[in-house]
Amino acid sequence: MVETLPLFPLGTVLLPGASLPLHVFEPRYRQLTIDLVTGTIPGKQFGVVAVRDGWSPDDGREGLHDVGCTASLREVRRLPDGRFDLQTTGDRRFRLVDVDDSTAPYLVANVEWLPDDEGDSPTDLAPFAMAARAAHRRYCTTAWRQQGGGDGEMPADLTDEGATDVADPELAHILAGDCLLPLSDRQELLEETCPMQRLQLIRRSMTREAVLLAELRAVWAPSAKFAVEHSPN
Incomplete structure (x- = not known):
């Protein structure tokens, strides 16, 4: 099943169950935070994908690893100057299908979920x-x-x-x-x-x-x- 997720590229890997605090100051990710809080993006989840070594978040799909993890928004604190401090937790793994940089200020991706293999008791x-x-x-x-x-x-x-x-x-x-x-x-x-x-x-x-x-x-x-x-x- 393919679903749509907003993306937050980072220079780190988020693992399921791990905590990830974020300090948000770029306008595009401020908007992402607002969309999460107001329900414009349902579920209060976004995708975290690691940026490949030597690339930057602005290099698009080619600069991103194929597999990421959803981050569930747990706590939001808005600062007086409009920045945000977030507390998030890793949830589900996904694989990128394609990435769109034209429909929102931030990247939006079609993803497929990546479950574990079965068989090991x-x-x-x-x-x-x-x-x-x-x-x-x-x-x-x-x-x-x-x-x-x-x-x-x-x-x-x-x-x-x-x-x-x-x-x-x-x-x-x-x-x-x-x-x-x-x-x-x-x-x-x-x-x-x-x-x-x-x-x-x-x-x-x-x-x-x-x-x-x-x-x-x-x-x-x-x-x-x-x-x-x-x-x-």
């Missing part, structure tokens, strides 16, 4: 989920030590003891939520429709990043042009 996924959790735990422990914080303490729902369902098909997205991973890793994770493969991807990414943290005391960081927190537009 909870029993099949369980060992991969446990391995991914272990890699996440090593990554977090290494990061806290590098920051002088000791071993730290993970949220209960991200530990093996606090897990109510270690085979949750969205676990890879959850684990990636608080890790600094390169955009290419996050985009690959977003595009992967096999839950088992997704768990293996996040395990490999966090294992690699933990080694970099330990040996180089460095992590990948987004460019200043496209910051994740309160992302400019």
